[in-house]
Ligand SMILES: Cc1ncc(C[n+]2csc(CCOP(=O)(O)OP(=O)(O)O)c2C)c(N)n1
Ligand code: SF4
């Protein structure tokens with residue numbers, strides 16, 4: 093953990109966001125108070141910290157408000173179809189393993205329509221960093237319930253309250269075989285930057301479930317007074333860092349979602365396995 | 379020249395050889411009868427030539443990964459049949475609008491739905507043309523023998539790379555599963571086309587450069603950082619709401635194919651010079667038709683065969699011209715009438731047009747065709 097002084101020092105260093113943005117593509121489409129932009133900020137800082145080259149980054153997304161991110165960043169960018177980001181990304185990565193592939197996806201994109209690609213990318217442990225922006229709604233289509241909408245919550249397609257239990261993207265990723273699984277929020281930006289950095293330097297499928305707010309739809313429908321109120325209630329008060337959680341009683345942990353790195357293991361990466369095993373065997377046997 | 383050594387190959391195996399010959403370096407797909415041997419063959423052959431094979435979790439993943447592979451700069455392919463083709467449709471449209479070179483092999487089986495997996499069919503002809511929402515360009519080639527599957531697969535890659543668009547290799551289960559002797563062409567024997575590379579400065583690069591009908595395509599990671607989207611976009615690849623730009627690009631992607639039809643068309647004519655009745659068909663049905671023509675010619679009947687190797691864009695000009703000099707065009711097809719409507723459209727009433735349909739999972743026989751021809755002579 094860094095000290096407060098260190099944190100202040102870091103924040104005071106001017107960060108050149110424009111180095112990574114496409115300033116002529118701004119303003120972005122996101123509403124005031126939307127968490128997606130905050131996540132982008134953490135991502136750009138993490139990319140810088142990891143020392144990645146713009147030419148070597150390929151950012152792939154699906155469809156949704158979150159998936160609009162690639163349009164604003166100065167990398168090789170691929171905005172695909174709803175749910176298919178990880179499948180397109182798998183192709184890019186396998187074809188050109190030297191690229192650093194980053195997937196930006198929404199909770200609907202990754203876990204509903206794209207659930208199958210999500211599971212299997214994790215299972216293969218193909219080297220890519222996946223940022224799932226979990227705002228518990230389908231923002232782009234106007235606030236329908238998503239696979240992470242809490243029980244009883246109101247959405248435009250659950251006017252009487254949601255009866256579908258929500259998914260836990262982290263448990264899903266871990267069970268599927270992802271070798272780095274973490275959770276962050278748009279509220280805890282410094283922690284998020286660090287988590288994203290650690291995911292970027294991890295070899296294999298790294299998944300970060302990032303809780304962020306859609307004040308426009310989820311917020312209004314569920315009577316949150318403001319975007320900040322929503323962030324405080326869901327992201328600040330509704331979560332706790334895994335390290336801190338160790339000191340808390342089950343009572344105190346009730347209703348809290350864990351943040352931080354939840355799972356990290358080493359396992360052979362898909363593209364390396366392909367090159368080291370398949371290509372070797374194929375070329376050695378005449 | 380010494381007689382080249384021939385091998386006995388299955389149609390689907392010839393497809394694999396054609397893809398490798400054309401320089402395909404990436405395959406992603408999901409197994410499905412009767413196309414599975416293409417995937418199996420690619421999984422063996424690709425790693426030997428430095429290429430990549432991946433079996434995805436479904437057909438959507440297969441084509442999506444193949445598009446990704448192509449954007450990363452590798453010639454890419456996916457293969458499927460029936461239900462798999464239905465699943466690939468959204469991504470086919472993506473490749474059309476994002477202008478990504480891609481070869482899609484569809485080995486036709488009976489449908490709809492799971493239908494008749496092991497039975498031959500030619501019922502995807504319209505699915506190949508219209509199988510994705512929105513207006514979009516389509517090129518589809520239709521080989522009818524094992525050696526031709528090889529050469530047409532090479533041509534499909536060439537067309538895909540040249541026009542930056544998905545190209546389908548469409549053949550029925552009979553052609554896909556039959557075995558014939560085939561000589562694998564030597565390097566240099568067949569033309570191999572690569573996509574035009576970007577040569578300008580990265581800051582001047584537009585992936586959809588307005589000055590070109592088909593703009594050069596830089597691979598991801600080559601220093602040209604650009605944006606690709608399935609949304610309507612400007613020449614720089616970024617989304618737009620400008621109705622003029624949307625209109626221009628929606629038309630341009632169709633025009634790429636339309637204005638180059640003459641170069642994309644490929645027809646084979648058999649005994650058409652003095653023909654009074656013509657047969658128009660593809661794939662294994664063309665083999666029955668050729669047999670029928672030979673038999674009928676022996677009895678002095680003036681019948682010939684027009685066999686398109688490019689079914690999309692439809693060979694309008696050849697059919698229109700033919701319709702003016704024959705009494706009838708017979709269109710046998712293993713479906714309930716798909717090509718026949720196109721032939722009628724092109725014939726414009728100049729001659730009779732009659733279809734022969736068959737959907738029982740059995741091939742159309744020469745006898746069926748001869749019977750139909752005789753009624754017009
Ligand atoms: C095949 C398909 N189905 C549905 C849609 C409509 N659609 C667009 S975005 C979206 C949901 C996006 O939700 P999420 O992925 O959570 O992203 P968010 O907008 O919340 O960031 C839907 C249903 C689509 N574009 N394509
Ligand atoms: S609708 Fe919701 S998710 Fe979309 S930009 Fe607005 S706040 Fe963000």
Ligand SMILES: [Mg+2]
Nearest residue numbers: 198199227229
């Ligand atoms: Mg969402």
